[in-house]
Amino acid sequence: MIKLENVVLASPDQMKFIIEGMRNPMNSWDNSDSSCGKATRETNIQWSDDYFIGTNDANLMQRLSNACTDHRKFMRMMPVYVRITAPLYWWKEFDTYKVGTVANSCSTMHKIAEKEFTLDDFSTEHLASQTRQVLEITIDDLNDSRSIYLKTKNKGDWWQMIQLLPSSYNQTRNVMMNYEVLANIYKSRKDHKLDEWREFCRWIESLPYSELVTGGME
Template sequence: MIKLERFEVMNMNNAIRGARNPLNSWARMDSYFDEEGKFVFGPNDLDLAKRLCKAGSDHRKFIRQIFVTVDITAPLYWWKEYDTYKVGTVANSTSTMHKIHSKPFEMSDFSTDHMTDATLEMMQKNIDFLEEIRTQFIETKDKVLWYSMIQLLPESYNQMRTCTLNYENLVGIYYSRKGHKLAEWHTFCDWVKELPYFEELFIDNE
C-alpha cells in the first residue's frame, strides 16, 4: 500500500529561464501562467526543454530546479528502498521513536493488501500483542517495553513523510523502479508520469 497526497510542483518558470542563460536567449521565452495560476510551457520553451532533456543529464541541469513536494504514506519496507535516492531530497517523517505508543495499534496501520487469510490471522495476533505491550508501557513507562514495541514492529508498518524532490531525482527513480516487483513502485511511477510535463519531457521524448 502506498498513498501520495497533497503534492505540488514548483519553480518551472525559473528553471526554464535559467536553461536559457548559456545562450542569452531569454527573448525567446514564451511560457506563462494561466488564469488559475498554473504554469504553461510555450512552444519555444517546451521545444528547448525537450531538446535539453533528450541530450542527457549534463544538458538538462534545469530539471534539478523543478521541485516537487508530496506527502507519502508507505510501509517501512518501501521506505528502505526509497532511501537509496536520498541525494538531493529532503523528508520529514512522522516519528516512530516518539509517537509509537500514542495510539492503539490497528490493522489499518499496516500494509496488508497482499497477505493471505492465514497471514492476516497471524498479523492480527502480532497487532494484539503489540497493543498489549503498548498498554503496559503506558502504565509502567518501562523502557524495556518501549524497546519491545520498536523491535517487534513489522516492516509493513506505514509511515508518512513529507518529501521534497526534483525532476532529476524522479527521472532516476522512474527508470530504475518502473519494472520493480513491489506494487508500491508501480503506483509511485504511475503518479510520477502524471506530473506536469513529465511524460512530454522524458517518456514521449525518449
C-alpha cells in the same frame, strides 16, 4: 499500499526563473515563449491553472532532458512536494535516493505508543488469511506491550514494540524531490516487483509535463 497526496509543484514565478536559467548557456532568453495567464498557442503545455510552457521552451526542455544529466540541470530546480504514506519496506528502498530529496517523517521512535495498533496501520493487501492471522496476533502483542509501557514508561517495555514492529507498518512522510530525482526513480523502478513502486511511477506519469521524466516526447 501507497498513498500520495497534497502535491505542490513549482509556482509560475519559479518556473519563469527556471526557464530563464535554462536559457543562460546560449543567451537565448528572447526565444522564451512561456506565459502567465493564458496560452499563446494551442500547443503550449499547461503547467498550472495560470502558467503555460511555450512551444519553444518545451522543445528545448525536452531536448536537454533527452541529452543527459549534465545538460538538464534545470530539472534539478523543478521541485515536487508530496505527502506519502507507505509501508516501512518501501521506505527502506526509497531511502536509496538521498541526493535531491528532503523528508520530514512521522516519528516511530517518539510516537509509536501514541495510539492503539490496528490492522489499518499496516499494508496487508497481499496477505493470505493464515498469514493475516499471524499479523493480527502480532498486533495484539504490540498492544499488550503498549499498555504495559504506558503504565511503566520503562524503556525495556518500549523496546518490545520497536523490535516487534513489522516492516508492513505504514509511515507518513512529507517529501521534497525534483524532476531529476523523479527521472532516476522512473528509470529504475517503473517495472519493479513491488506494487508501491509501479503505482509511484504511475503517479509520476500524472504530473505536468511528465515527458521530461519519462522520455515520452523524444
